[in-house]
Amino acid sequence: MIIVAITGASGAIYGIRLLEALNELNIENSLVISDAGKIVIESETEYSVEEVIALADTYYDFNDLTASINSGSFKAEALAIVPCSMKTLSSIANGYGANTITRVADVSLKERRTTVIVPRETPLRSIHLQNMLTLSQEGAVILPAMPGFYSSHDSVDDQINFIVGKILDSLKIENNLYKRWE
Numbered sequence: 001m002i003i004v005a006i007t008g009a010s011g012a013i014y015g016i017r018l019l020e021a022l023n024e025l026n027i028e029n030s031l032v033i034s035d036a037g038k039i040v041i042e043s044e045t046e047y048s049v050e051e052v053i054a055l056a057d058t059y060y061d062f063n064d065l066t067a068s069i070n071s072g073s074f075k076a077e078a079l080a081i082v083p084c085s086m087k088t089l090s091s092i093a094n095g096y097g098a099n100t101i102t103r104v105a106d107v108s109l110k111e112r113r114t115t116v117i118v119p120r121e122t123p124l125r126s127i128h129l130q131n132m133l134t135l136s137q138e139g140a141v142i143l144p145a146m147p148g149f150y151s152s153h154d155s156v157d158d159q160i161n162f163i164v165g166k167i168l169d170s171l172k173i174e175n176n177l178y179k180r181w182e
Ligand SMILES: Cc1cc2nc3c(=O)[nH]c(=O)nc-3n(C[C@H](O)[C@H](O)[C@H](O)COP(=O)(O)O)c2cc1C
Pocket: 006, 007, 008, 009, 010, 034, 035, 036, 037, 039, 040, 043, 044, 084, 085, 086, 087, 088, 089, 120, 121
């Protein structure tokens, strides 16, 4: 079980493509979308929020802190926050679990589970970098959506698959989403 969280940073398509890839690989997933994440999905992708929710095996409400996913007893191997806004990054770095995504991240880090964070902002200010350092020191994988240009990517779709392939690599999930350097 992989938990996927989509927040209100640009790049909602990375989270959507990750859900599609997990489905193609028959890997069970749970999904949470922040309120801002829903706005970004509608404004920068061709998907409706309902279509994204339909990609998930199980969907959990962003504001329902009583949902089972908020507990350390919820069985999950890993969490991927894709994309991760600077607000959510800050909340997680400071242990401020005020919604399902930040609480699930709190649980994932305290239980020492694989936690992949795909921050998206540019340029970065010092506090953004400090928050990333804090989370990296706690064991999170900080995986910025920085496409590589070394494997003949020639379309936006290739670039999206490159980042999603890297996320799957960090989750230790075999994939062929991008052409590896030889
Ligand atoms: C279209 C759009 C794009 C945005 N892109 C970013 C972004 O790339 N990075 C970021 O940190 N915030 C971005 N924001 C602002 C966040 O959505 C905002 O800070 C929000 O409060 C984050 O809430 P959340 O972390 O609960 O999703 C964007 C907002 C909109 C409407």
